Amino acid sequence: MFIRAYLRASTDEQNAERAKDTLNRFAAEHNQRIASYYIENVSGAQLERPELQRLLTDTQDNDILLVENIDRLTRLNENDWKSLKQSIEQKGLRIVSLDVPTSWQAIDSARMTNNDPIIKAVLDAINNMLIDLMAAMARKDYITRRDRQAQGIERAKEEGKYRGRQADPERHRKVHYYRHEKGLSLSEVAEATGYSRSQVCRILAKGTETG
Incomplete structure (x- = not known):
């Protein structure tokens, strides 16, 4: 087993x-x-x-x-x-x-x-x-939360407040810093930032402009 x-x-x-x-x-x-x-x-x-x-x-x-x-x-x-x-x-x-x-x-x-x-x-x-x-x-629960989210987005759009999901630039900068300047492994970067290893890879792949 x-x-x-x-x-x-x-x-x-x-x-x-x-x-x-x-x-x-x-x-x-x-x-x-x-x-x-x-x-x-x-x-x-x-x-x-x-x-x-x-x-x-x-x-x-x-x-x-x-x-x-x-x-x-x-x-x-x-x-x-x-x-x-x-x-x-x-x-x-x-x-x-x-x-x-x-x-x-x-x-x-x-x-x-x-x-x-x-x-x-x-x-x-x-x-x-x-x-x-x-x-x-x-x-x-998934359907309920999705419906509430859609309602919230629609209301925000009507009020001109909707900006979409925003990345955390400071957290992304830390990913690049730990990887490129400190030389940490992908797993170490993930542990240091709270991202998963796959998230770290995606952030690094986007480049420093969006990091």
């Missing part, structure tokens, strides 16, 4: 690696260790995600897909969620999410061994129901 941690943030301005320590602590509390991390900045409402697909390709039967919250895995519509869940099940992956305690049984080998088959079947059924419920709630 390998534990594969999936960490996701929606935008380049968010740090997808934020939950890494939390997931490591959780695994340690269950006498387990995370074997690999899959980290990306992409919307959870998008089915095609490179790192998630890489995780599915790498996985073996009985591996664990570990996430901080179900909404890190999915904000998909119903059909896309069914498709992703089917792919996960076909690969023999088991979802463990910190916000779904019933899913923790999959990471606790001792409990799985000692469980009565009937009890385990009941727990599995409850767990699947809760994961589907959390997935539906994540989608609803």
